[in-house]
Amino acid sequence: xxxxxxxxxxxxxxxxxxxxxxxxxxxxxxxxxxxxxxxxxxxxxxxxxxxxxxxxxxxxxxxxxxxxxxxxxxxxxxxxxxxxxxxxxxxxxxxxxxxxxxxxxxxxxxxxxxxxxxxxxxxxxxxxxxxxxxxxxxxxxxxxxxxxxxxxxxxxxxxxxxxxxxxxxxxxxxxxxxxxxxxxxxxxxxxxxxxxxxxxxxxxxxxxxxxxxxxxxxxxxxxxxxxxxxxxxxxxxxxxxxxxxxxxxxxxxxxxxxxxxxxxxxxxxxxxxxxxxxxxxxxxxxxxxxxxxxxxxxxxxxxxxxxxxxxxxxxxxxxxxxxxxxxxxxxxxxxxxxxxxxxxxxxxxxxxxxxxxxxxxxxxxxxxxxxxxxxxxxxxxxxxx
Numbered sequence: 001x002x003x004x005x006x007x008x009x010x011x012x013x014x015x016x017x018x019x020x021x022x023x024x025x026x027x028x029x030x031x032x033x034x035x036x037x038x039x040x041x042x043x044x045x046x047x048x049x050x051x052x053x054x055x056x057x058x059x060x061x062x063x064x065x066x067x068x069x070x071x072x073x074x075x076x077x078x079x080x081x082x083x084x085x086x087x088x089x090x091x092x093x094x095x096x097x098x099x100x101x102x103x104x105x106x107x108x109x110x111x112x113x114x115x116x117x118x119x120x121x122x123x124x125x126x127x128x129x130x131x132x133x134x135x136x137x138x139x140x141x142x143x144x145x146x147x148x149x150x151x152x153x154x155x156x157x158x159x160x161x162x163x164x165x166x167x168x169x170x171x172x173x174x175x176x177x178x179x180x181x182x183x184x185x186x187x188x189x190x191x192x193x194x195x196x197x198x199x200x201x202x203x204x205x206x207x208x209x210x211x212x213x214x215x216x217x218x219x220x221x222x223x224x225x226x227x228x229x230x231x232x233x234x235x236x237x238x239x240x241x242x243x244x245x246x247x248x249x250x251x252x253x254x255x256x257x258x259x260x261x262x263x264x265x266x267x268x269x270x271x272x273x274x275x276x277x278x279x280x281x282x283x284x285x286x287x288x289x290x291x292x293x294x295x296x297x298x299x300x301x302x303x304x305x306x307x308x309x310x311x312x313x314x315x316x317x318x319x320x321x322x323x324x325x326x327x328x329x330x331x332x333x334x335x336x337x338x339x340x341x342x343x344x345x346x347x348x349x350x351x352x353x354x355x356x357x358x359x360x361x362x363x364x365x366x367x368x369x370x371x372x373x374x375x376x377x378x379x380x381x382x383x384x385x
Contacts, residue, residue: 001332008336012191015073017331020276021183027276030306033286040372044219050354054365056322062140063350066094068304068325069148072101074197074203076335082111083339089115091346091367093301094143104209109168116141125340133351144171154220164238174270174364175233178248180226183278245270250288270302275327289319296320310352318373342359
């Protein structure tokens, strides 16, 4: 999926979305790390039906799947962020708006809401197989809209994002903490690639209405601060009825800082290594989630990074994550197949997640036992000669 999605784009754009930092080792390891675990089944307790709903921050989400924040989606398809948000809404996914969105937040929210409400027969081109899969979700297609936020040298920029987010119905906002400096993305440097310049080439002037344009790309709005104001961010979120999240948590040290501020019931840690776009020295998100195991089991965590298949998502959920975010695979589907292709891919992904639950004998995510995750002993079968 990633390779095919990249082939549908010109080389500089493909490298921007599907490349990573340094030697790109971490990006590759992200995908393999989830396969270092096995899940123990319960074949003698076969469920009559399977439900993928999950309780997150006291609210029931119809599925634990969401779309991670990815910038400049109009470079993938002219429909931009509204197109992928619509696809997410159709499949019951959540959708996280990027600070660097190329289209205005209200248009993204409108498309997402339309996707949640539209009937299968109203989606032009949707085939009978996907209509049947979508029908299997019933009315469980009400994902949440989230927002990603950077704290920059212009504090008014983030405040305005949160204010707009509150107006359009954003339920949670994730402060990204892992980019005090940008990683060494050699492919972008080789191409001298500027996403904002390319956006101005592919989008009509009237469609250049997202935060990536106008004040969104002034020097002060781009340059991120080095001294994060976590308490200020929490206060701004809670004053607008938005749940705060911290995105980029990979170490026990950062987790302890978060725990020492508001209680964990107030802020949600989001385990992420920026898709390998910062440093090859970082842990994979699977490794970090396993490291946090005691805390993860007691609190709500979100995770992204290397989720390429429903089995990866189920592994993350079995390790204790409450919500799993898809990044590059969703972007590849969007680049390759447009809005309809993204709709079909996300429907299939969610359906297969449910199927995997049933294969293992679990009727729902809440029935997965804590001791079902087993580290794989690679090579054990060949050791007997």
